[in-house]
């Protein structure tokens with residue numbers, strides 16, 4: 048099939064490469080000339096395992112261009128995979144989606160499917176269908192499909208090729224037939240529904256994951272108070288198939304370009320219809336507080352950060368990606384700088400973003416050893432394999448004080464202590480002194496939760 052895809056980001060580029068791999072003829076369009084130039088030179092502008100080789104292998108069926116008119120003119124299927132970032136009030140900015148729709152309306156010369164892969168508020172597909180019917184060429188029939196994407200960064204290629212389901216929100220038999228033809232080579236199960244339900248499935252899925260993470264993070268906080276171990280608890284509850292093991296890793300909260308944005312967007316969508324989504328509000332609130340836990344834990348040991356040398360391991364919002372959008376690490380780096388710390392950052396994929404964002408205000412380090420040498424404290428924000436495999440004794444030998452505050456529970460606390468570290472992690476048994484301080488923090492959190500509850504009512 049002849050396909051055009053608007054947007055060569057994580058979703059657009061991975062989708063394009065996978066569709067080409069299944070034999071389709073795909074043209075990728077982007078307004079970012081630099082991205083297209085790099086792609087045409089064989090350079091993949093994002094870090095996503097397996098994507099380079101997939102693109103290379105399917106070179107003959109993949110084209111990259113800024114010439115959207117030519118790409119949309121004759122395409123049978125036009126996919127929209129542009130960004131839908133959050134606005135300050137939590138709602139979604141749809142300018143790029145409308146920008147793409149306007150170009151499609153002006154360019155398409157044959158009947159085609161316009162497939163919205165971007166995550167968009169419920170009702171956007173219906174509005175798009177009306178817009179294209181009114182603004183496209185009269186002889187062209189557009190079918191608008193909602194086909195939300197569920198890939199995760201870092202495993203995007205595998206997630207696309209082996210997705211648990213493909214969701215199709217359609218309003219015509221033709222649209223369903225063409226979409227099933229498009230995805231036939233993937234041999235995956237379908238959920239076929241109307242457009243609004245498909246759009247809602249995407250938000251409900253992402254926000255359920257956010258709820259699960261905030262829940263386990265709160266249980267971890269209680270574990271610290273009562274002397275229980277969150278990892279045993281997560282395993283114990285996760286073995287119940289009704290709960291499931293995944294997304295029960297306690298830590299410094301969820302980041303990334305999607306869970307935070309989509310939780311806010313769903314809350315704001317419901318609010319715009321007069322409904323207060325209290326569970327979602329709670330998940331957002333818990334996540335915001337969880338983000339600062341590591342600094343609070345470190346303060347108990349070293350007081351403030353003024354003139355302290357601080358190592359930060361991991362800047363990406365999770366391992367396997369160079370993406371730093373809404374990364375808890377970045378928010379913490381910013382705060383550490385403002386509190387007068389000398390910040391040394393290591394990350395195997397995201398250092399470029401770190402140096403662009405913070406410039407000379409941080410020292411970017413090529414190795415973990417370089418980052419921790421002489422440090423008063425080391426924070427772990429991302430569980431990169433190199434961190435998991437790092438020799439614990441090196442913290443002791445290289446750091447000024449071997450205080451390791453681990454936001455991703457990378458190490459066994461007993462092994463860390465045996466290696467001579469002062470080791471803090473999330474939701475695992477802590478000493479008596481810490482317990483008392485955390486109780487005080489908890490009292491404060493309860494007070495602020497009551498405040499937020501009042502605001503919601």
Ligand SMILES: NC(=O)C1=CN([C@@H]2O[C@H](COP(=O)(O)OP(=O)(O)OC[C@H]3O[C@@H](n4cnc5c(N)ncnc54)[C@H](O)[C@@H]3O)[C@@H](O)[C@H]2O)C=CC1
Nearest residue numbers: 054056057058077078079129130131143146147165166196
């Ligand atoms: N990143 C992820 O893991 C996932 C993202 N999503 C959703 O997919 C959408 C895209 O996300 P990402 O791929 O992360 O975005 P991204 O920000 O990485 O890429 C978007 C691309 O669209 C381009 N663009 C903007 N306007 C354009 C236009 N009129 N024509 C052509 N290109 C245009 C931008 O230059 C950019 O390269 C968002 O709605 C997101 O919520 C859904 C599932 C997973």
Ligand SMILES: O=C(O)[C@H]1O[C@H](OP(=O)(O)OP(=O)(O)OC[C@H]2O[C@@H](n3ccc(=O)[nH]c3=O)[C@H](O)[C@@H]2O)[C@H](O)[C@@H](O)[C@@H]1O
Nearest residue numbers: 196197198199200294295296298300301302303305364365
């Ligand atoms: O809509 C999207 O963009 C995507 O958002 C998430 O994917 P992604 O943002 O790539 O990353 P996740 O693996 O979901 O992780 C998100 C954040 O949650 C954190 N997390 C995840 C799992 C866990 O158990 N604990 C935890 O703190 C991660 O560290 C990370 O910061 C969803 O998992 C995808 O299904 C969805 O398609």
